[in-house]
Amino acid sequence: MLLGIVDIGSNAIKYKIFNTKDNSLVEYYREPLRLGRDAFTQGFLSELTLKQLTIVLERFKRVFLEKNIEKQFYMATSAIRDCTNKDEIICLLKKQNIDLKIISGDTEAGLLKEFKANVDSYAILDIGGGSVEAFVSVNSQTYARSFQLGAVRLLNKDKSYKEKEMNNFGNWLKQHAPVKKLYGLGGNLRAIFEANNHSGPLSSKEFTEFVKEYNSVSKKDLIEKFSIPEDRIDIIPLAAEIYEHSLASLNCNVIENSFWSISDGLFKQILNRNL
Structure with missing residues (x-):
């Protein structure tokens, strides 16, 4: 089974695809998108940045579909967990069938x-x-x-x-x-x-x-x-x-x-x- 994990960071959004049969890394991809520019200056993602984020994640989701990825995990770290509009971000992505988990620093x-x-x-x-x-x-x-x-x-x-x-x-x-x-x-x-x-x-x-x-x-x-x-x-x-x-x-x-x-x-x- 193939499993895709998306890491939504402060400077880029990355995914890794793993094969659970042999625990191997199948593919890695990195997309530059500096969410931290918004998060660490104004405390929230602007409409433009949020739109850019959505476009990238929707593209990743299509890639996963094309590659027959059976399980997908989307996790966000420091930038989004610092955003005052993180609940809005989660709701917006849920409408696109993307279940975003914001993980704590610990x-x-x-x-x-x-x-x-x-x-x-x-x-x-x-x-x-x-x-x-x-x-x-x-x-x-x-x-x-x-x-x-x-x-x-x-x-x-x-x-x-x-x-x-x-x-x-x-x-x-x-x-x-x-x-x-x-x-x-x-x-x-x-x-x-x-x-x-x-x-x-x-x-x-x-x-x-x-x-x-x-x-x-x-x-x-x-x-x-x-x-x-x-x-x-x-x-x-x-x-x-x-x-x-x-x-x-x-x-x-x-x-x-x-x-x-x-x-x-x-x-x-x-x-x-x-x-």
Whole structure:
């Protein structure tokens, strides 16, 4: 059976299609749509943005129909959960036979426990547009928490907000330090690696050099030479700051990127009939 999971984030809308027979990922697709621009400045989605969202989701639904996807899940995270008109959004999509679930930050962070690491002490960071979900496993103890530190959110906040939230985030991480490895999920870290023609683990010192190199590359080259999505370019430097701050706070010397996402975590829980 094929199962489709749509992740409606603050900077893009993505879907993953999984095969439940062998638990494999069949297809991945990402559509840029910065819901956070509305959500983190005015507190709601404008009519235009809501129309754009509806068009994208209706297209995804048609794709799922064409591909004979038997089960579909639509989940929204930080941007929509911060919107004052989220009930209107849910009702509007329900008329299109789209059952939208808005998950809390704690639920989002909790999905990271399904990630399988290859070391006994580690941390996972999922830096989204609206929030950062963190998960730490040390001495068989696990800790998960969501922080209002997403890269799109920070684009729309002042310096004092950023400093306060980064300090709170760092203090929480320090409580669980040290860890052997930090896993970064998603395209922001992957873009930094790709701009440096690298894959696999990286030392914290090398990562700092990679960030410098990334920041020195022109926007044109990032797009044309390294195929970095244009909508990511302004948020990647902020994500890099969060990763560097995390490595220091965790007293961690190794960082690695993973294509794994909360959609994979949700898929695991669906298989285990927890959802």
